[in-house]
Amino acid sequence: MHRTLNVILLLLALASAFAVYVLKYDTRRMEARVQGLERTVDKLEGEIARLKGEHAHLARPERIEPMARALGLASIGPRQYLRVGASPPAVAEASAQAATQR
Amino acid sequence: MDPADGIAPISKAIVRPARRPVRPGLALDLRVRALLALTVLLLAFGAVAAQLVRLALQGTPRLRVTMADASPTAWARPDIVDRNGRLMATDRAVNSLFADPQILLDLDEAIEKVTAVLPGLNAQELRKTLADRSRRFVWLARGLGPKEAQTVHELGLPGLGFRTELRRFYPLGPLAGHVLGAVSVDNRGLAGIERMLDEEGLAEPARGADRNTRPAVRLALDIGVQHAVAEELRRGLRQFGAVAAVGLVLDARTGEIVAAVSLPEIDPNRAADLLDPELLDRLTAGTFELGSVYKILAIALALEHGLVDLDTVLDVRQPLRVGSHVIKDHYPQRRPLTVREVFLYSSNVGAGMLALQAGSERQRAFLDKLGLLEPMRTEAGAVAPPQLPQQWGRAETITIAYGHGLAVAPLQFAAVAAAVVNGGEKLTPTLLLRADAPAKHDRVVTEATSASLRELMRLGVTHKAGTGRRAEAEGYGVGGKTGTAEMPGRGGYREKSVISSFLGAFPMEAPRYVTLVMLFEPQGTGETQGRITAGVNAAPVTARIVERVAPLLGVLPRSIEAHVQAQAPAPGAPAFDAPQQAQ
Numbered sequence: 001m002h003r004t005l006n007v008i009l010l011l012l013a014l015a016s017a018f019a020v021y022v023l024k025y026d027t028r029r030m031e032a033r034v035q036g037l038e039r040t041v042d043k044l045e046g047e048i049a050r051l052k053g054e055h056a057h058l059a060r061p062e063r064i065e066p067m068a069r070a071l072g073l074a075s076i077g078p079r080q081y082l083r084v085g086a087s088p089p090a091v092a093e094a095s096a097q098a099a100t101q102r
Numbered sequence: 103m104d105p106a107d108g109i110a111p112i113s114k115a116i117v118r119p120a121r122r123p124v125r126p127g128l129a130l131d132l133r134v135r136a137l138l139a140l141t142v143l144l145l146a147f148g149a150v151a152a153q154l155v156r157l158a159l160q161g162t163p164r165l166r167v168t169m170a171d172a173s174p175t176a177w178a179r180p181d182i183v184d185r186n187g188r189l190m191a192t193d194r195a196v197n198s199l200f201a202d203p204q205i206l207l208d209l210d211e212a213i214e215k216v217t218a219v220l221p222g223l224n225a226q227e228l229r230k231t232l233a234d235r236s237r238r239f240v241w242l243a244r245g246l247g248p249k250e251a252q253t254v255h256e257l258g259l260p261g262l263g264f265r266t267e268l269r270r271f272y273p274l275g276p277l278a279g280h281v282l283g284a285v286s287v288d289n290r291g292l293a294g295i296e297r298m299l300d301e302e303g304l305a306e307p308a309r310g311a312d313r314n315t316r317p318a319v320r321l322a323l324d325i326g327v328q329h330a331v332a333e334e335l336r337r338g339l340r341q342f343g344a345v346a347a348v349g350l351v352l353d354a355r356t357g358e359i360v361a362a363v364s365l366p367e368i369d370p371n372r373a374a375d376l377l378d379p380e381l382l383d384r385l386t387a388g389t390f391e392l393g394s395v396y397k398i399l400a401i402a403l404a405l406e407h408g409l410v411d412l413d414t415v416l417d418v419r420q421p422l423r424v425g426s427h428v429i430k431d432h433y434p435q436r437r438p439l440t441v442r443e444v445f446l447y448s449s450n451v452g453a454g455m456l457a458l459q460a461g462s463e464r465q466r467a468f469l470d471k472l473g474l475l476e477p478m479r480t481e482a483g484a485v486a487p488p489q490l491p492q493q494w495g496r497a498e499t500i501t502i503a504y505g506h507g508l509a510v511a512p513l514q515f516a517a518v519a520a521a522v523v524n525g526g527e528k529l530t531p532t533l534l535l536r537a538d539a540p541a542k543h544d545r546v547v548t549e550a551t552s553a554s555l556r557e558l559m560r561l562g563v564t565h566k567a568g569t570g571r572r573a574e575a576e577g578y579g580v581g582g583k584t585g586t587a588e589m590p591g592r593g594g595y596r597e598k599s600v601i602s603s604f605l606g607a608f609p610m611e612a613p614r615y616v617t618l619v620m621l622f623e624p625q626g627t628g629e630t631q632g633r634i635t636a637g638v639n640a641a642p643v644t645a646r647i648v649e650r651v652a653p654l655l656g657v658l659p660r661s662i663e664a665h666v667q668a669q670a671p672a673p674g675a676p677a678f679d680a681p682q683q684a685q
Contacts, residue, residue, distance in 0.1 A: 053189065078576050
C-alpha cells in the first residue's frame with residue numbers, strides 16, 4: 001500500500017518537476033517576447049514622435065504660406081464677411097473684393 | 103548445532119555460509135527499483151531528445167542583437183505646443199558615437215575610417231583624445247542621423263559603440279525661437295520656456311521616462327499669428343531698412359502673449375544663437391526709451407488725478423526749459439491746445455505740463471502702481487529691469503512724460519498700456535495658456551480714465567491730423583499712439599537713429615488685443631519722403647498685422663460684430679466663437 005503510494009508520489013514529483021521546467025521555459029520565451037514587443041513599441045513610439053515632428057516641420061506656416069499664395073489664396077478681408085441672408089449686391093461686392101485680393 | 107557431534111560440520115559451514123534469510127518479495131522490490139531508475143533515466147534522456155528534435159525541427163530562434171544601452175540617455179523633455187496644439191518642440195532619438203580607447207585596436211585605421219565617414223571630425227584632435235589609453239569612454243560624435251550611424255556601424259571597428267540619446271528638435275525653425283529658448287547638448291534647458299521646464303522639474307532623466315503619456319506644455323502663442331506678425335515685420339524691416347524689429351500681440355483681458363517676435367530671430371536648433379548679442383530678444387531682454395507712446399501714461403496720470411479733462415486747454419506755445427535744455431514740439435501748432443489735441447499732435451510741451459501739474463511724487467507713484475518701475479518676470483525668465491533715473495526731479499518728470507529718461511522692456515510697457523485701455527485692470531503677461539478664466543485683477547486706473555484714453559487712441563488713427571492715421575485697418579477699429587525716440591549714443595541722442603514704435607489696440611471700443619510694433623533705426627525712403635517717424639513706418643506695419651491676424655484671432659469686422667451682438671441671446675455671450683476658442 002505504502003509502496004504504491006510512494007511510487008505514485010515519486011511519479012507526481014517527477015511530473016511536476018517536468019511541468020515546472022516547461023513553465024520556466026515558457027516564461028523565458030514569453031519574457032523574450034515581451035522584451036521584443038517592448039522594443040517594437042519603443043521603436044514605433046520613436047517613429048511616431050519623429051513623424052509628428054516631421055509633420056509639424058512640413059506644416060510650418062513659413063512653408064505653407066507661399067504655397068497658399070501660389071494657389072491664389074489670401075487672408076480674409078473685412079468685407080468678405082457677410083450676414084446670413086445678405087442682399088445680392090453685398091454678396092457681389094464681397095466676391096469682387098475676394099477677386100481683387102488675388 | 104548439536105554438542106554431541108563434537109566436531110562442527112565444516113563443510114556445511116562452507117557450503118552454507120551464514121546469511122540472512124531472503125524475505126519474500128525482495129526480488130520483486132529490486133526489480134521495481136531498477137525499473138524505476140530506468141524509467142527516470144529514460145524520461146530524462148527522452149526529454150533531452152525530444153527537446154533536441156523540437157529545436158531541430160523549429161530551427162534556432164532568430165538571434166537578436168541588443169545594444170548594451172538601448173534606452174536613451176540624457177534628459178527627456180515634454181513636447182511644447184501652441185495654444186491650438188500645434189507642435190513647437192519635441193524630443194527625437196538620435197545615435198551618438200563613443201569610443202573606448204582601451205579596446206580600440208588600430209588607432210590609425212580607426213581614425214582614417216571614421217573621419218572618412220564623418221568628415222566633420224578633426225583627425226588630429228581625434229588622435230589626441232584616443233591616444234589616451236587610460237580612458238574608457240570618449241564621445242566622438244553626438245546626434246548622428248540613422249544613415250550615418252549605420253555607415254559607422256558597418257565599419258565594424260572594435261571599441262566604437264553607439265548610445266541612443268534624446269535630442270530636442272524644433273520643427274518650426276526660428277519661429278518663436280526667442281520664446282522657446284534652447285537646450286544644451288545634454289538636453290537641459292538653457293533659456294526661455296525650455297529653462298522653465300527644467301526649473302519646474304518637467305524635464306526628467308530619460309531612463310524610465312514615459313515619453314508618450316506625458317502631457318505637452320501648452321503655450322499661449324498662436325503659431326499662425328506669430329508667423330503673420332513675423333512676416334509683416336520682416337516686410338517692414340526690408341521696406342524701411344531697419345536693423346531690428348519687435349512685434350507683440352497681447353490679449354488685453356487675460357494677459358496671454360499670443361505672438362512675440364523679435365527680429366532678427368534665433369533658431370532654437372542652434373543653441374549658439376543665444377550668445378549672439380545681435381540676436382538679443384529686444385522684447386524682453388533689452389530696455390529702451392520708447393518716446394511719445396508714454397504720453398498715454400502722462401495723460402492717464404492727469405485724468406486719474408482729476409487735474410484735467412479732455413477739453414481742458416493748455417498753453418503750449420512756449421517751450422519748456424530744463425536747465426540748458428529746451429523742450430519743443432515736433433509739430434508746433436502755435437496756439438493753445440486741448441488735452442485731446444496734445445495727444446493728437448503728440449505735444450511734448452503739453453505732456454510735460456500735465457506731468458508737472460501732477461508733480462514728480464504722484465507721477466512716480468502712478469507709474470509704480472501701473473507696474474512700470476518694478477522688475478517683471480514671465481515664464482521664460484526675468485524681463486530686463488526698468489532703468490530708472492538716478493534722481494526724479496523736474497527735468498525727469500518732464501522727459502518721462504514724453505518717453506525719455508525711463509527705459510523699460512517693450513513687453514513691460516505693453517502690459518502697462520494694456521491695463522490702461524482694458525478698463526483699468528492690471529495684467530500679468532503670460533506665455534502659457536491660461537486654463538481658467540483670469541482671476542480678478544487689481545484696478546490701476548478708473549473705468550472713466552480708461553474710456554477717455556480709448557477715445558484718444560482711436561482718434562489718433564481716425565483724425566486727419568492724427569499721427570497714427572496709417573495704422574487704420576478697415577473694419578477692425580484700430581487705435582493707438584505713435585512714438586519716435588532718438589537712440590542714446592555717444593555724447594547725447596542721435597537724431598538720425600531712432601526707435602519708432604506704435605502701441606495699438608483693437609477693436610478700440612472694447613479692446614481684445616493690444617499690439618506693439620517697434621522698428622529700430624528705420625531709414626527714410628521715397629515712399630515716406632525721407633521721414634523716419636513712427637507714423638510712416640510702425641503705424642502701417644501695425645495696420646498690415648491687424649488685417650492679417652484679426653481673422654485668425656476670431657475678431658470680426660465691426661459691421662458684422664454689431665449685427666451678431668444685436669442677435670445674441672444674452673449680452674456678453676458671443677454668438678459665434680473664434681476658432682481657437684471653440685477648442
